Amino acid sequence: MSTSTTSDKPTSVWGSHESQPPVPDGAVSVTVKLLRFNPEVDSEPHWQSFEVPALPTDRVLNLLHYVKWYLDGTLTFRRSCAHGICGSDAMQINGINRLACKVLIKDLLAKKGKPTTITLAPIKGLPVNKDLLVDMEPFFEAFRAVKPYLITYGNEPTRERIQSAADRERFDDTTKCILCACCTSSCPVYWNDGSYFGPAAIVNAHRFIFDSRDEGAEERLDILNDAEGVWRCRTTFNCTDACPRGIEVTKAIQEVKRALLFKRV
Amino acid sequence: MAELALDKPRAPRRPAARRSNFELYSWLFMRLSGMALVVLVLGHLFIMNILDGGVHRINWGFVAGRWASPFWQFWDLSMLWLAQLHGGNGLRTVIDDYARKDSTRFWLKMLLYVSMVLILALGTFVIFTFDPQMDMRD
Numbered sequence: 001m002s003t004s005t006t007s008d009k010p011t012s013v014w015g016s017h018e019s020q021p022p023v024p025d026g027a028v029s030v031t032v033k034l035l036r037f038n039p040e041v042d043s044e045p046h047w048q049s050f051e052v053p054a055l056p057t058d059r060v061l062n063l064l065h066y067v068k069w070y071l072d073g074t075l076t077f078r079r080s081c082a083h084g085i086c087g088s089d090a091m092q093i094n095g096i097n098r099l100a101c102k103v104l105i106k107d108l109l110a111k112k113g114k115p116t117t118i119t120l121a122p123i124k125g126l127p128v129n130k131d132l133l134v135d136m137e138p139f140f141e142a143f144r145a146v147k148p149y150l151i152t153y154g155n156e157p158t159r160e161r162i163q164s165a166a167d168r169e170r171f172d173d174t175t176k177c178i179l180c181a182c183c184t185s186s187c188p189v190y191w192n193d194g195s196y197f198g199p200a201a202i203v204n205a206h207r208f209i210f211d212s213r214d215e216g217a218e219e220r221l222d223i224l225n226d227a228e229g230v231w232r233c234r235t236t237f238n239c240t241d242a243c244p245r246g247i248e249v250t251k252a253i254q255e256v257k258r259a260l261l262f263k264r265v
Numbered sequence: 266m267a268e269l270a271l272d273k274p275r276a277p278r279r280p281a282a283r284r285s286n287f288e289l290y291s292w293l294f295m296r297l298s299g300m301a302l303v304v305l306v307l308g309h310l311f312i313m314n315i316l317d318g319g320v321h322r323i324n325w326g327f328v329a330g331r332w333a334s335p336f337w338q339f340w341d342l343s344m345l346w347l348a349q350l351h352g353g354n355g356l357r358t359v360i361d362d363y364a365r366k367d368s369t370r371f372w373l374k375m376l377l378y379v380s381m382v383l384i385l386a387l388g389t390f391v392i393f394t395f396d397p398q399m400d401m402r403d
Contacts, residue, residue: 192362231288232358260289 020070027053028116030105032063034075035121037128045128049117056106060093060118064100064132077132084244087180091132092121097182097242123185139181142197146205146223151216167212174207174252176245183239183249189232196232197224199239199249206252209265217265221256230256291354298347305344329397338392345388353381 032052037045050071052063061082068075080086082101089100094108100120110116126134152161177200184190184198205224209217224230230253239249259265314320331337356377364370 189362192365225286225289227288229288231292232361257292261293 023053024055027055028109030054030063030109030116030118032067033117033119034067034131035119036075036131037122038074038130054105056104056109058105060098060100060103060105060108060120061089063105063118064089064120075132076130085178087178087244090123090180090182090185090244092119092123094119095121097123097186099180099182099244102244123181125185125187125191126181134181134185136181139184139198139200140179142184142195142201143179143204146197146201146220147216148201148204148208150208150211150214151219152213153215161213163212170212171207171210173247174203174210176247177203177207178245179204180244182242182244183247186238186242188236188238189234195228197229199233199253202230202233202253202256203247203249206256209256209259217259221260221265224256225260230260233257295351295354298351302344302347302351305340305347309340309344329395332392332395333397342389342392345392346385349381349385349388353377 029051030053032050034048034050035045036042036048050067052066052071054063054066061079064075064077064079068077077089077091077100079089079101081088084099084102087099090097091100092098093100093103105118108116108118120132122128122132122134126136126138128134179200181200183203184200187196187199189196190198202224205220208214209220233250233253235250235254237250239253240247240251243249313323332341357374360370360373360377364373
């Protein structure tokens with residue numbers, strides 16, 4: 001497999017045909033179109049394409065590994081667990097925010113054996129450090145601002161804090177968040193220069209606001225009542241579509257709005 | 266708050282900073298005025314364009330006749346104010362979303378607010394001071 005790149009770099013610098021693993025049976029060649037950006041060289045991002053052998057059962061992350069290990073070692077992206085739990089490898093896959101470790105190639109293949117191009121770009125709205133790697137600090141800053149930890153006053157109970165199954169059910173959905181930023185970086189309000197908290201921060205506030213053991217709901221609701229809080233949500237449902245954990249993000253935001261509106265959790 | 270203080274001895278007296286409810290009320294206003302405008306605007310369009318020959322019967326006398334009644338004065342006045350504030354608030358959020366520089370945002374909003382005030386003042390003035398005899402004095 002060789003690269004068809006827009007840069008002048010020969011493939012052999014980073015990997016040669018000899019160093020590549022044998023192409024497995026049933027593999028098809030797909031074009032991986034990446035939005036590259038090297039802050040030390042480039043003034044702005046540019047597209048680069050690689051031809052990569054892929055099995056239908058491969059995930060997009062396998063293609064990224066192939067590019068990095070055999071074609072161009074300078075490709076930069078984040079991934080840790082590679083199994084949809086750590087939330088490191090959120091990126092735009094064919095323009096939609098997804099985790100690269102959860103999207104299968106068979107779902108992206110063009111119909112009737114036509115050539116397949118898979119477009120990969122960093123998530124929007126956060127500063128790009130290099131290639132697919134973005135600076136997550138603004139995202140985590142908003143997350144920390146909603147106090148995403150248990151707040152209690154008074155004496156601690158002798159044993160555990162008991163909660164009924166029904167009370168647990170109220171915030172069950174929002175406990176699933178893995179902080180991958182798929183939702184926040186899909187939100188058109190978050191893309192602008194303002195400092196909107198973003199869906200993920202509201203989801204994590206929701207997780208504690210509706211927890212019967214927590215006593216900090218008032219503080220968090222006050223924070224989210226701010227000009228940059230829940231009222232900037234336009235219910236476009238991009239966040240709900242983007243969430244790799246299937247959290248009903250927009251519904252959670254609406255529940256926070258309702259709690260503010262009726263002053264009742 | 267008295268029993269709360271006993272209940273939560275280490276709770277901060279004032280939870281966070283006292284923030285304003287402006288965004289909450291403007292969000293609520295958009296929903297309520299939107300519902301009212303559906304009735305007001307569709308009713309207005311129906312009366313003006315469909316009922317009894319529609320737009321062809323509209324002349325000075327028709328408008329004078331309608332505004333002689335406080336009911337239609339109130340209808341048109343609430344339509345003017347609700348539509349202006351609803352649209353103005355909508356544009357405010359659009360400017361907040363799309364303006365890239367703080368100075369652009371500021372001046373666009375000033376332009377918006379000034380035009381809102383002018384249109385509201387002019388419209389209200391006309392509704393309350395409309396004189397059906399005006400054409401006969403010439």
